[in-house]
Amino acid sequence: MATTASPGLDAFEPHTLAVYGWAYRLLGQHEDAQDVVQDVFLRWAAQCRKGPPDHPRGWLRRVTLNRAVDYARQRRVTPPVPESAAQPPATEEAPGDSVDGAALRADIAAAMDRLTDLQRAVLVAKVYDEMTFSRIASELGLALSTVKTHYLRSTRAVRDQLEPRWAEEESP
Amino acid sequence: MNCEDFEVFLADALGGELSSTERSAFDAHLAECSHCRLEYESLARAIRAMWKVPGPPQVTLYPRDNESPGEGRPPLGRCFRGRRFARQAAGIVLAFAAGYAMHAGVGRLSPQTKPPAVADSYPADKSVSLRTELVNARRENPGRSDLAQFMITVLQ
Numbered sequence: 355m356a357t358t359a360s361p362g363l364d365a366f367e368p369h370t371l372a373v374y375g376w377a378y379r380l381l382g383q384h385e386d387a388q389d390v391v392q393d394v395f396l397r398w399a400a401q402c403r404k405g406p407p408d409h410p411r412g413w414l415r416r417v418t419l420n421r422a423v424d425y426a427r428q429r430r431v432t433p434p435v436p437e438s439a440a441q442p443p444a445t446e447e448a449p450g451d452s453v454d455g456a457a458l459r460a461d462i463a464a465a466m467d468r469l470t471d472l473q474r475a476v477l478v479a480k481v482y483d484e485m486t487f488s489r490i491a492s493e494l495g496l497a498l499s500t501v502k503t504h505y506l507r508s509t510r511a512v513r514d515q516l517e518p519r520w521a522e523e524e525s526p
Numbered sequence: 527m528n529c530e531d532f533e534v535f536l537a538d539a540l541g542g543e544l545s546s547t548e549r550s551a552f553d554a555h556l557a558e559c560s561h562c563r564l565e566y567e568s569l570a571r572a573i574r575a576m577w578k579v580p581g582p583p584q585v586t587l588y589p590r591d592n593e594s595p596g597e598g599r600p601p602l603g604r605c606f607r608g609r610r611f612a613r614q615a616a617g618i619v620l621a622f623a624a625g626y627a628m629h630a631g632v633g634r635l636s637p638q639t640k641p642p643a644v645a646d647s648y649p650a651d652k653s654v655s656l657r658t659e660l661v662n663a664r665r666e667n668p669g670r671s672d673l674a675q676f677m678i679t680v681l682q
Contacts, residue, residue: 382580387582455578458579462576477576487543502537502541505537509573512576516571
């Protein structure tokens with residue numbers, strides 16, 4: 355059995371943690387994020403057979419967020435059976451979201467579902483990866499003004515999604 | 527600054543990319559225009575809400591070169607400690623390793639409350655092929671390496 359690494363894998367490997375992190379941000383579950391990593395890797399390998407993307411990191415960011423949003427959408431349609439219904443309560447706190455954290459993440463994922471892939475990519479790059487607008491523009495191959503427009507639109511989409519929650523929290 | 531200027535500078539203001547002069551003018555406009563102030567504050571609140579979403583567990587599979595063994599290292603799992611493959615295949619095996627740690631209950635991984643930049647540092651030295659490391663990881667951790675096994679299968 356040959357042991358040389360695939361060129362596609364060599365190029366993918368430096369981004370693996372980032373891909374996992376982007377997926378985890380939207381999904382909050384290790385297993386789901388891992389599924390997304392696998393799916394993205396498969397698409398990456400197929401893409402590399404045709405030719406590497408012009409902006410690899412930007413390509414991975416967009417594909418990863420698209421798949422994560424798909425997962426989140428499927429979860430909204432068929433929510434998983436709560437583990438507590440089938441298993442005894444854990445004796446120590448398990449990793450994962452609190453109820454509020456899961457709801458907040460679900461709201462943000464729902465808002466992202468209404469965005470274009472570029473808007474999602476810009477938002478995650480700015481908010482979670484703390485990149486500058488110019489660096490995001492370079493990564494995604496966009497004009498600086500386009501990046502700022504995407505950022506504002508996507509932030510407004512998240513704000514609109516969260517406003518009912520805020521109103522509920524502030525009602526007496 | 528007027529309300530049209532506010533819209534022009536809004537993205538930079540939310541993104542923390544205004545110069546000090548621009549920031550002063552922007553804040554002065556917010557102080558005198560309630561409409562723009564409400565718009566800015568609601569968008570800033572949305573961003574703060576996004577920051578509250580916990581990021582992925584941050585783990586290190588290998589000690590830094592200037593650390594002695596066991597110093598400053600998260601208790602990730604006995605099978606990884608001191609293994610060469612963990613140093614060199616850290617990037618792609620991270621997801622697998624984090625899952626192993628969580629499922630095995632070895633060293634609970636705390637979700638972060640502050641948004642970290644997504645980590646993408648990994649050893650520059652890749653003298654052993656990643657593929658070989660994945661095969662080793664699979665061999666040494668049967669039943670634990672769904673990500674590693676998947677990638678090995680794809681590459682075969």
